Amino acid sequence: MQAWRRPGRWLALWWLVGALAHAESYTLHLDPASVITYEATTPFERWRGQAPVASLSGSFDDRDVAGSLRLTVTLEPGAFRSGIAIRDINAQRTVFRTDAYPLITFTLTQAELAGPLPPGSTQAARVTGTLAMHGVxxxxxxxxxxxxxxxxxxxxxxFAVRLSDYDMHRPSFLFVTVDDTVRLEFDITARLEPG
Incomplete structure (x- = not known):
């Protein structure tokens, strides 16, 4: 009992209680500037298309960001724009088949971070989840x-996806077929709301 009368022990306990009291939980809200970009190629051409992220929902707790992170991101493939309207219409009809599959969804199942993620920090991480696209x-x-x-x-x-993995048709233009592998890039920002 005498040991707890030492000022250092009380300061440590006070710091611990204060840290726990200020640990925050956050909900995530989509920033409308968030975008997904695809890059497709043929043996003779490379082009890019971009679409805004349609929706995002999620949450995390500062006490365990990796363990508590929940995230679902949704994209409307019909919103991709490459700068060539006929190419976009063809992709919607024959590749994505947006009439039957209007959404692409990523649902996070695991996040790997090296440690805490305080404001002002940047970290390399890995996320694992389910990508639902074209009914697969x-x-x-x-x-x-x-x-x-x-x-x-x-x-x-x-990251790269193979169209064949999702039973997607590779379009052809003048007998030139698009490569099976398509690169996807993401730049997604979520606003944080405590609670």
Missing amino acids: ERTITVPVTVRRAQNALTATGA
Whole structure:
């Protein structure tokens, strides 16, 4: 009992209680500047298309960001724009088949971070989740760079998907077929709301 009368022990206990009291939980809200970009190629051409993120929902707790992170991101493939309208219409009708599959969804199942993510920090991370596209669901793992501001969380990164893995038709233009592998890049920002 005498040991707890030492000022150092009381200060340590006070710091611990204060830290726990100020640990925050946050809900995530989509920043409308968030975008997904695809890059497709043929043997003779490379082009990019971009679409805004349609929706985002999630939450995390500062006491265990990786363990508590919940995240679902939704994209409307019909919103992709490459700068050539006929190409976009063809992609909507024959590749994405947006009439039957109007949404692409990523649902996070696991996040790997090296440690805490306080405001002002940047960290390399890995996220694993289910990518649902064209009626097919597959588990993917993606490297991510996460930046934490005072009131926002930004995730950037890139990964490749094979159209054949999702039973998607590879379009042809003048007998030139698009490569099976398409690169996807993301730049997603979520505003943080305590609670």
